[in-house]
Amino acid sequence: MKYMLILKATEETEAATGAAGEEDLNAMGRYNEELIKAGVLLAGEGLTPSAEGARIDYRGDDREVTDGPFTETKELIAGFWIIQTASREEALEWARRIPLTSGAVEVRRVFELSEFDQDNEYVQMEQQWRDGGGEERTA
Structure with missing residues (x-):
């Protein structure tokens, strides 16, 4: 099972500003x-401060x-990991080991393609595409 560990920001984090x-x-x-040695890390990155970002609101x-910075810190994400584990409990154990002294990490399972209607085109x-045999599509 794949899980995303979402590092929530309590403010524009020091790590994101390069001051860690x-x-x-x-x-x-x-x-x-x-994570790498255990073979569970699929991806992981830190994010730049929200001042460098933008938010797009959809209404119909x-x-x-809206350009950043964003002041509502409960909505900020400082970084993420995507890991593959055998269980939710294992994902939570990896999340508990993140060397943070403050903040929060949200653990969310990533949908597997097999969970969707396989008859859908x-x-x-x-x-x-995932198997490497699909043509590239442009939007």
Whole structure:
């Protein structure tokens, strides 16, 4: 099962602004190395501050773009990991090991393609793409 570990920001985090101390960076590096050695890490990245981002609000056919920074910190994400584990409990155990002294991490299971209607043409196209045999589509 795949899980996304979402590192929630309590504010524009020091790590996101490049001001994290060497000890913090090393601790996170060691944690990432453990994930890699265990063979569970599929992806993981930190995100730049929200001042460099934008948010798009959808209302019917209308799209409104709002540039950052975003002041509502409960909505900010500082980074993420995508891991593959045998169970929810294993994913939670990996999340408990993240070397944080404050903040929060949200653990969410990622849908598997097999959970969708396999007769759907777009599900079939997605499977072909994942298998490396699908044609590239442009929007």
